[in-house]
Amino acid sequence: MTVPTTRNTDRALLVPRQRAASAYGRWPDVARLPRGSRARTVATRLILRRAFTRLPLRVQLGTTASTGSGPLLRVLDPQAFFRRIGADGLVGFGESYMAGEWDADDLVGVLTVLAAHVDDLVPRPLRRLRGLWVRRRPAAQRNTVTGARDNIRRHYDLSNDLFALFLDPTMTYSSAVFPAFPATSKTFAAAQHRKIDRLLDLAGVGPGTRLLEIGTGWGELALRAAARGARVTTVTLSAEQRRLAQSRLHEAGIADRVTVELCDYRHVRGTYDAVVSVEMLEAVGSDYWPVYFATLRERLAPGGRIALQTITMPHERMLATGRTHTWISKYIFPGGLIPSMTAIEQESARAGLRIAANDVYGEHYAETLRLWRERFQQEAERVDALGFDAIFRRMWELYLAYSEAGFRARYLDVRQLLLTADTTTQGEAR
Incomplete structure (x- = not known):
């Protein structure tokens, strides 16, 4: 755009x-x-x-x-x-x-x-x-099948070239896991791989694993899973992300092991040994969290494992802002809402899932955002050359700084969660 x-x-x-x-x-x-x-x-x-x-x-x-x-x-x-x-x-x-x-x-x-x-x-x-x-959130931002597609396009289809200016070379748009602080641009790609590998290990992904990824991004997780010998189905609503992800997979010579579908998570069929979803829950919207967790449960083969990475906020703050039209929902992530851990526990239990592991590392996201923000500021002229004006640049500078501040103030956190089927209850999948 x-x-x-x-x-x-x-x-x-x-x-x-x-x-x-x-x-x-x-x-x-x-x-x-x-x-x-x-x-x-x-x-x-x-x-x-x-x-x-x-x-x-x-x-x-x-x-x-x-x-x-x-x-x-x-x-x-x-x-x-x-x-x-x-x-x-x-x-x-x-x-x-x-x-x-x-x-x-x-x-x-x-x-x-x-x-x-x-x-x-x-x-x-x-x-x-x-x-x-x-102000209340506009009804048009609800994540119906049509609404979710429009909401995702408004952010993720801005320009692959824009995201490439400030993301690390892996084109990973989620929190890295750094081995030490302070983080540096030289360790950025390795820290993103470390994060991805932890998620794949959590989900038990190896040779022959049938893996479903909900939220493709630009394909780095699918690429590393396929390199382990997994057969990957990954879904996205962003045509721009799908195009670049397919190109990267072809260049890596593993496109035959990965299917990248332009598909809503609600329309995925089949069962999988492992499901991974990285910072996708925040884009689902609270009205559709029951459907999202029910889908995770329905797509999981017996004995399978689900690895989620998600940002969280305190429950009372989530309740207070859930219906509010915020600056972030107006300009950055329409239709999105950061969940609380309480909400995740409730929705996963209703779907017949239990949380088997919960690893927290918000300080790593603060460092990730700092590196993104510094790179974005350094590339101001190239952002301008792509056709994005001074107001857009200030908007994204505020978005990145605002997010970093949330983690530094411990107002926000980020977690890697392992979910498995709860065999003691059938849940309330909807």
């Missing part, structure tokens, strides 16, 4: 230029300020200024001197900043960054402070009014 190109690469965009006509087509909610009452803007200013004084954060509003201690949040256009947040909450906070109305030299540092104190930003009595303030 090609988006309008803007040649201004200043970090402080402070858009009147970005609010010009060219920005309206691609970024209408960034190009114009939202409608909002003066009272909400004033209330937001008072609430946030009070909250900022209690955080380990320095805040500079306009040309005033910064106050506090810690990483510096520079609000370049305070009126627009508070108006957007007053009208649209965290969606407005993200759009304000995209518009260049606030900035930070240490973006991850600022976002880590905010993620660690997310429950302290709004006074407790006002949190009860959250339902009157936040």
Whole structure:
């Protein structure tokens, strides 16, 4: 997908230029300020200024001197900043960054402070009014068979060339497992292979294994499984990913052992000795978690093993955000929701599965995201040359930094799980 190109690469965009006509087509909610009452803007200013004084954060509003201690949040256009947040909450906070109305030299540092104190930003009595303030997710983002295809295409079909600019050479778009910290770009591909091999070992994949992979990515896991002698069926909804995965498998000379299908997981048939799914659960949507886990159970041959890698968040936070239209769901992952471990336990049990292993390593994802973010920033000119404008680059810079901050604040975690059939119950597969 090609988006309008803007040649201004200043970090402080402070858009009147970005609010010009060219920005309206691609970024209408960034190009114009939202409608909002003066009272909400004033209330937001008072609430946030009070909250900022209690955080380990320095805040500079306009040309005033910064106050506090810690990483510096520079609000370049305070009126627009508070108006957007007053009208649209965290969606407005993200759009304000995209518009260049606030900035930070240490973006991850600022976002880590905010993620660690997310429950302290709004006074407790006002949190009860959250339902009157936040927006519900659009019905169009539900992961029906048609909706899931559209949601996946919006992210994963952007451009294979774009992802190649910041991913490691294995083209793996999930957390690596590093042997030591700090991680470096020289160890990145090996760390991704280490992650994949751990998952394949967890699933018991070896010569002759019939393996189903739900979520192909760009084919690296299927490639390594086939190299072990497995027969692999891997499914994806991304035509761009499928095209490159097939090309890579042909180049490796193992395409005869791997079938890459453009197929919804709900339409897969047959049974398999092993099922592997890496950071796919987050894209399923809570309405369809029962179907997803039931599908895992139905596709599993007797004695088979399921290896999942998934991001998780605290259960109460998941419940609070589950129906909310967030900045991430609007701009990055439409239809997605990060599950809690509680939700995974409940849904897997209902499907007749039990969790036999649970390995947690969120600090590895923080390092993975740091490397992606640094590579993305280094490739700004090449991102621009692909047709992605300055607002897009700020959007993805915020997405990568926001995600890294979530793991550094321990607001998010990532797990490798082993699931097996629970022979003591038939489950409630649906």
